[in-house]
Amino acid sequence: MNRIAVFGIGSTNFRSVLGSPSEGFLGEVTTEPTRPYELETQTLEALERLAANADGDLDAVGIATAGLVDDAGTVFSFDTPGGETVPQVRLAERIEASFGLPTAVANDCTASALGEYAFGAGADYRTVAHVTFGTGIGGGVVEDGHLLRGEHGHAGEVGLLPIVADGDLESCGVRGAWEAYCSGRGIAQYVRSLLAEESRETTLDHETVTAEAVFEAVDAGDQVAEDYLERIGRLNAAGLGGVCNAHDPGLVTVGGGVALNNAEVLLEAIEAHLDDYLFVERPTLEVTPLGDFIGLYGAMALAEGKSVH
Known part of the structure; x- marks a missing residue:
């Protein structure tokens, strides 16, 4: 052993x-x-x-x-x-x-x-992608047991995929980066930018909004928050679509605090738009069982x- x-x-x-x-x-x-x-x-x-x-x-x-x-x-x-x-x-x-x-x-x-490939849900797949939604967004891809590392060991920075070409938000100097809009930190700054132009009534506060507050407002039936989550879901679908089109995974799992604490509503928002961004065959998409x-x-x-x- x-x-x-x-x-x-x-x-x-x-x-x-x-x-x-x-x-x-x-x-x-x-x-x-x-x-x-x-x-x-x-x-x-x-x-x-x-x-x-x-x-x-x-x-x-x-x-x-x-x-x-x-x-x-x-x-x-x-x-x-x-x-x-x-x-x-x-x-x-x-x-x-x-x-x-x-x-x-x-x-x-x-x-x-x-970890997903070896011990989680990836046993029946040749190619497995995992995306972590936490403070930022990161990920990795495994094919036939081999982890994609990149020329300098830095592969997997999927959160820096640019998904909004003319976006005003950035992360690590990358304009329109996925994590600038959809990570724990990104959701707060994205929603803050939307609230600055918002005239509809909402429980979300421009000064104190957090990712957690957005999901709580959705649970409470706040229509503005629901609209924002739909936009975030479309952006997440675009990011995941890019990962899928580049690597053709059979399985994509998601994890990290944002995903694990809001699994159902997050995946539902992504599933609603994912086909709009896929060229390859749609993979299985689920929350990691490894938590x-x-x-x-x-x-x-x-x-x-x-x-x-």
């Missing part, structure tokens, strides 16, 4: 657990606040605890993390809750030097696609491949 130290590292939460590809998680997932400016130290400390509790030697380490990740396992532009970024975190290098363990690191959204832990499963799948190859 392979014993793998598995990490899911976000800007806010730092998760760790022992895992086995054949048996799943070997214990409870530990969650603690992320220490962005001490991330190498925090990871080494957590790895030390996992190694001490393992019933035998560890075989590998798998890490799914926010930020851009190169092929050497170095993380760039790691976001902090305060909006700043840590420019460089050498996770794989530090772990391999300190523990002598093979270490696989990938962006959390990209790794999630591999919040999909990134951890992706990290375990990454490490399994690292320990074998």
Whole structure:
């Protein structure tokens, strides 16, 4: 049985657990606040605890993390809750030097696609795409068990697909980017821009609107919020259509806080418009069955491949 130290590292939460590809998680997932400016130290400390509790030697380490990740396992532009970024975190290098363990690191959204393929709903499909709707939008694509990484390890930044050519909103310098309109952060700024021109009566407040407030207003029957969600659904359909036309997946799963907390209404809004943007055959579209832990499963799948190859 392979014993793998598995990490899911976000800007806010730092998760760790022992895992086995054949048996799943070997214990409870530990969650603690992320220490962005001490991330190498925090990871080494957590790895030390996992190694001490393992019933035998560890075989590998798998890490799914926010930020851009190169092929050497170095993380760039790691976001902090305060909006700043840590420019460089050498996770794989530090772990391999300190523990002598093979270490696989990938962006959390990209790794999630591999987790879906290996442990989730992707068993019956050659090509699986996963899209995470969280503070931003990210994703990944797996074909025949191989994760698409890109020339510099940065593939999967689907949230930066431009879906509004003349849009006023941007993300990471990309004008009209999908996540600028449809992520947790994007929904708030998009709706704020719509409210600035709105004269209809609505419970949404221009100054305090959040993505959560939009979905709550929809549940309460606010017609303006329903109209906005229909527009967001069309934009999401355009983004997903682009992913599908580029990769022809048999399955697309969605995850992240925005999707998991509003699954039915989000998918209904997308389903209403998806065919307008598809050239390829329509894939199966569903919420990931792996929930919040999909990134951890992706990290375990990454490490399994690292320990074998």
